[in-house]
Each structure stands twice: as structure tokens, then as C-alpha cells.
Amino acid sequence: MIEFHQVSKSFDGKPVLKNIELNLAAGQTHVLLGSSGCGKSTLLRLLMGLIWPDSGEIRLSGVLLSRANQRDWVQKIGYVIQDGGLFPHMTGEDNVTLPAIILGNSGIQNRFQELSSLVGLDPQVLRRFPRELSGGQRQRVGLMRALILNPAILLLDEPFGALDPIVRSTLRTELKAIFTQLKKTVVIVTHDLNEAAFFGHSVTLLRDGQIEQHGEFKTLAFQPASPFVTEFIRAQKPSQWLREIL
Numbered sequence: 001m002i003e004f005h006q007v008s009k010s011f012d013g014k015p016v017l018k019n020i021e022l023n024l025a026a027g028q029t030h031v032l033l034g035s036s037g038c039g040k041s042t043l044l045r046l047l048m049g050l051i052w053p054d055s056g057e058i059r060l061s062g063v064l065l066s067r068a069n070q071r072d073w074v075q076k077i078g079y080v081i082q083d084g085g086l087f088p089h090m091t092g093e094d095n096v097t098l099p100a101i102i103l104g105n106s107g108i109q110n111r112f113q114e115l116s117s118l119v120g121l122d123p124q125v126l127r128r129f130p131r132e133l134s135g136g137q138r139q140r141v142g143l144m145r146a147l148i149l150n151p152a153i154l155l156l157d158e159p160f161g162a163l164d165p166i167v168r169s170t171l172r173t174e175l176k177a178i179f180t181q182l183k184k185t186v187v188i189v190t191h192d193l194n195e196a197a198f199f200g201h202s203v204t205l206l207r208d209g210q211i212e213q214h215g216e217f218k219t220l221a222f223q224p225a226s227p228f229v230t231e232f233i234r235a236q237k238p239s240q241w242l243r244e245i246l
Contacts, residue, residue: 033191093126119144136167194236
């Protein structure tokens with residue numbers, strides 16, 4: 001269980017998050033949805049311990065995030081950013097294994113082989129540098145790196161934004177199957193309605209640093225909590241499959 005209790009955050013005196021109260025169940029995929037600047041990526045960075053709230057508490061399985069336990073906390077979380085966020089001077093394999101090497105973990109090669117099989121990448125491909133990989137391949141390498149320490153939680157920040165539509169569609173399907181297989185707690189940040197509906201056991205729609213509505217996607221679609229929720233959903237052109245479920 002991930003818990004945000006009365007979490008607020010400001011930058012240069014400007015409130016970005018305001019008294020966030022949010023619980024995310026373990027073993028499910030959760031989507032933080034909203035327009036640019038609504039605070040969804042800030043929530044992710046707070047959960048990673050990259051920045052600290054001005055007030056409020058963040059807990060993981062009941063344990064309060066603090067500076068004293070930050071190192072242990074971070075090892076429980078895998079983080080995937082747009083286009084993989086790979087180091088360009090390192091091969092795919094070196095990018096993947098780097099976190100485990102830094103921490104002196106054993107059994108790296110066995111874990112590496114498991115993950116290359118999981119994401120469907122040939123080990124030969126992983127000997128290439130990021131510039132030699134396609135966008136979809138870079139994102140799979142980024143996923144492998146996030147999973148190398150076998151974290152309890154996986155965070156993805158706009159993971160499909162840099163991909164063309166065909167690759168994006170294929171990778172979405174593959175990732176959903178991987179999430180189902182791993183049974184980890186997954187949090188995805190996106191502004192895309194179709195991605196929210198496709199992945200989310202729960203969807204949290206944010207507006208100006210506050211939660212506008214939280215629940216299943218169909219609840220947002222059919223029982224909107226405010227005119228903004230209706231407007232946000234109508235403003236995006238849903239894909240054919242989404243039109244069918246709506």
C-alpha cells in the first residue's frame with residue numbers, strides 16, 4: 001500500500017501539490033492522469049524520494065519515508081522515464097546491470113537473462129549502445145534496468161510519449177502482460193486518456209495540484225465528480241476500443 005497523507009509541495013513559492021490524500025493498493029496498476037503542470041510527475045518524484053514534501057507524510061506498507069531510510073526506500077522502487085533515460089556511453093546490458101553493480105549485488109547475470117526474456121530482447125541486441133536501438137528497444141532496456149533489483153514498486157513517467165503510434169500500441173500490450181505476470185504495484189504518469197483506461201485498476205485525475213477524482217476509469221467516465229472531469233474526458237479523442245467500452 002502506498003499512502004499520501006496531506007502532502008503539499010511548492011516550488012519558488014508556487015503551490016504544485018495541495019493536501020494530497022491518496023491510497024494506492026498493492027499489486028495493482030494505478031494511473032496518475034492530468035494535463036501538464038497538474039502535479040502528477042511531482043507526486044512520482046516525491047514517492048521516489050528525489051524531492052521532499054513541504055508538509056504531510058508518504059508511507060510504503062506503513063513505513064514512513066524519511067531521510068534516514070531513503071536509501072533502503074529507493075531500492076524498493078524501479079523508475080522508468082520517457083525513452084528509457086539510458087546512459088548513451090554504455091551498452092544496453094551495462095545500463096541494465098549498473099544499479100546492481102553499484103550495490104554489489106550477486107546473481108546479476110541470472111537476473112539479466114530473466115529480464116531479457118521477460119521483455120523479449122535478444123542478448124545480442126543488449127550489447128548495442130542506445131543510439132543503435134529503436135525507441136521501443138530503449139524503453140524495454142529502461143524497464144529491465146528498473147526491474148534489475150526486483151523492486152516492489154514500478155514507476156513509469158510518460159513512458160510512451162516518444163514512440164510512434166504502432167510501436168506505442170505494441171509496447172502497451174506487452175507491458176500490460178508483463179505487469180499482470182509480475183503482480184507488482186505499478187504507478188504510471190500520463191496525460192493520455194486511452195493509456196489511463198487501458199492500464200489503470202485505478203485512475204487519479206489531478207487538476208492544479210489537487211485530486212479532482214479518484215477511482216475506476218468507468219466511474220470517472222459515467223459518474224464524473226465535476227464538470228472538469230467530463231470536460232477532460234470529452235476533450236480527448238478516444239480510440240475505437242475505448243469507445244466500445246464506454
